[in-house]
Amino acid sequence: MCVLGGAAGQAxxxxxxxxxxxxxxxxxxxxxxxxxxxxxYSVTKGYWNDLEQTAMVIDSDGWMHSGDxxxxxxxxxxxxxxxxxxxIIRGGENIYPKExxxxxHRHPRIQDVQVFGVPDRQLGEQICAWVVPNNPEG
Numbered sequence: 001m002c003v004l005g006g007a008a009g010q011a012x013x014x015x016x017x018x019x020x021x022x023x024x025x026x027x028x029x030x031x032x033x034x035x036x037x038x039x040x041y042s043v044t045k046g047y048w049n050d051l052e053q054t055a056m057v058i059d060s061d062g063w064m065h066s067g068d069x070x071x072x073x074x075x076x077x078x079x080x081x082x083x084x085x086x087x088i089i090r091g092g093e094n095i096y097p098k099e100x101x102x103x104x105h106r107h108p109r110i111q112d113v114q115v116f117g118v119p120d121r122q123l124g125e126q127i128c129a130w131v132v133p134n135n136p137e138g
Contacts, residue, residue: 069096088117088125095127109134 046054069082082098097115117125
């Protein structure tokens with residue numbers, strides 16, 4: 001795998017990967033929702049002593065379903081942009097925390113941020129963000 005401008009890179013020949021297209025999520029035309037599949041010598045055989053969890057992520061053909069959301073460019077470089085399991089469902093709307101985190105990281109006074117869902121009686125979930133400020137002194 002090689003790195004290009006923050007991208008995860010291209011798949012190596014000995015490690016095939018695949019993604020199942022789920023449409024125009026996050027407004028990105030080339031976004032693929034993975035049940036991201038990976039196969040090869042570097043993929044785990046399963047969870048230690050947990051056949052049930054293993055069966056949830058590794059199919060009968062040995063393909064691991066990662067749950068990654070990824071964008072591919074025209075050269076085949078992959079950029080992981082989130083995870084299916086991290087999705088917040090707020091009033092029926094699917095919200096991906098990484099999209100909000102990436103937006104907030106652009107602010108010069110934010111060092112780090114973590115976005116997650118919290119329970120809400122009316123909408124199911126609300127968005128919550130923990131923010132670590134840059135230079136809290138001023």
